[in-house]
Amino acid sequence: xxxxxxxxxxxxxxxxxxPGPIERLRAIGVxxxxxxxxxxxxxxGADFEPVPAPQLGDWLAVHPEPGQTFDDFASSKxxxxxxxxxxxxxxxxxxxxxxxxxxxxxxxxxxxxxFAMKVEVFPLxxxxxxxxxxxxxxxxxxxxxxxTDILIILKKRLPTDAFCLLAITMEDLYPEPSWNFVFGQxxxxxxxxxxxxxxxxxxxxxxxxxxDYPEVLLWRSCKVLVHETAHMFSLGHCIFFRCVLxxxxxxxxxxxxxxxxCPVCLRKLQFSxxxxxxxxxxxxxxxxxxxxxxxxxxxxxxxxxxxxxxEATPDQLPKN
Ligand SMILES: [Zn+2]
Ligand SMILES: [Zn+2]
Numbered sequence: 485x486x487x488x489x490x491x492x493x494x495x496x497x498x499x500x501x502x503p504g505p506i507e508r509l510r511a512i513g514v515x516x517x518x519x520x521x522x523x524x525x526x527x528x529g530a531d532f533e534p535v536p537a538p539q540l541g542d543w544l545a546v547h548p549e550p551g552q553t554f555d556d557f558a559s560s561k562x563x564x565x566x567x568x569x570x571x572x573x574x575x576x577x578x579x580x581x582x583x584x585x586x587x588x589x590x591x592x593x594x595x596x597x598x599f600a601m602k603v604e605v606f607p608l609x610x611x612x613x614x615x616x617x618x619x620x621x622x623x624x625x626x627x628x629x630x631x632t633d634i635l636i637i638l639k640k641r642l643p644t645d646a647f648c649l650l651a652i653t654m655e656d657l658y659p660e661p662s663w664n665f666v667f668g669q670x671x672x673x674x675x676x677x678x679x680x681x682x683x684x685x686x687x688x689x690x691x692x693x694x695x696d697y698p699e700v701l702l703w704r705s706c707k708v709l710v711h712e713t714a715h716m717f718s719l720g721h722c723i724f725f726r727c728v729l730x731x732x733x734x735x736x737x738x739x740x741x742x743x744x745x746c747p748v749c750l751r752k753l754q755f756s757x758x759x760x761x762x763x764x765x766x767x768x769x770x771x772x773x774x775x776x777x778x779x780x781x782x783x784x785x786x787x788x789x790x791x792x793x794x795e796a797t798p799d800q801l802p803k804n
Contacts, residue, residue: 500548502535503724511724511748513554522754524791525761526747531787533726543731544723552720557752562718563672564756565601565647572599572713573646575606577634577653577678584685584693585654586705590775594706595713597767600759601647611655621656621665626688628656631669631678638676648716651678652709656688667738668712679712681705683735703777707743714749717756724748743780762791 503511508528515523538544552560572595576588588605596603614637617630634651642649650670657680659666668679684704686693694700711728722729725746732738745753754761765788772781 500538500544500723502537503551505534508534508724508748511551511553512751513558515751520794521760521762521791522751524794525754525787526751528725528747529790531783531790532746535723535725535727535730541733542737543721543733546733547731549721549723549731551723554748554751554755557718557720558755560718562752562756563648563675563716568645569647570602571643571645571647572596572601572603572716573606573643573649574603574709575638575641575649575651576608577651578609578611578655580608580654584687584697584701586681586698586702588652590702591652591705591709594771595709597764597771598710599713599753600757600764600767604643606641609651611653619658619661621658623664624656624688626656626682628658628665629653631657631659631666634678635669635671635674635676638678639671639674642674642676646675648675648677648713650676650709650713650716652705653678653680654682654685656680656682667708667732670712670715672716672718675716677712677716679708681708684708702775703743704738707738707741710743714745714753717753719749719752722746722749742783744783762788765791 512526512528515526518526535544574588574592574595580588592603592605611629616633619628619630620626621628634657638649638651657666657669657678658664659669665683666680667683668677670677681701681704682688684701686697707728714729719729721731725748726742727746727749728741728743729745729749730741732741750761765784769781769784769788772778772784
């Protein structure tokens with residue numbers, strides 16, 4: 485979940501101290517007994533940056549979370565796919581006007597690549613067919629839909645072979661009357677969630693859409709999609725590295741977080757899904773090349789080089 489709380493009072497900035505190198509290693513946990521490729525993939529090495537100190541109004545300044553280490557995660561009975569519950573379902577909710585919406589098919593493809601799982605897309609569900617509580621936001625004057633109403637509807641539609649069901653909407657959302665808005669909300673226990681792309685559109689705030697708007701929207705949509713989906717696997721927000729699981733309180737903050745998983749969060753997802761890390765990076769590389777996201781493609785290529793070359797020369801492996 486991410487959003488802006490109206491209770492923000494700007495005094496929390498000093499409450500969060502970014503963890504140091506030892507705390508970051510402790511968050512990754514002991515990797516000595518793991519296969520070689522995983523040991524290398526979970527080494528913080530040079531490809532990951534520590535989480536920076538939050539600025540006033542940033543997520544960690546307002547919500548100084550304690551963080552979730554890999555060991556915390558593994559011992560928390562996290563939601564895990566398995567048996568027949570092995571598909572991620574996406575549900576487009578409300579209108580997806582062509583000129584200002586991402587293609588759900590590409591989101592499906594990205595989720596399938598990112599989580600190395602089967603992804604199915606529900607037919608679009610019209611908002612008018614549902615009895616959802618709405619309001620007009622006093623600041624933006626735009627319509628907002630109450631997330632808890634949506635979660636109740638999703639819970640009833642959760643297919644038996646679903647690991648989780650996530651609704652995607654172009655409508656703005658709020659989780660309770662005291663909140664200004666929310667980017668997304670999930671119910672871990674019910675394995676359902678909803679997230680909004682409304683605030684990724686400059687026109688939402690009365691600004692002009694740039695020429696690169698479709699590309700920026702897709703990039704932002706992919707990012708919120710994997711952030712919210714990762715929550716369904718019981719991953720908490722990341723406070724250790726710059727990571728797609730960092731919380732975000734505003735657009736600048738969500739734009740600045742990377743699309744990638746840090747070693748702590750990669751280890752959690754790999755533990756849950758059991759994917760081959762090298763194969764997953766290869767598929768991600770192909771996706772990033774296809775959509776011409778060069779910085780992401782370069783980053784993944786570096787990761788692959790590091791893992792594959794170290795695997796080939798075991799003598800050079802760091803000693804645990
Ligand atoms: Zn979140
Ligand atoms: Zn992380």
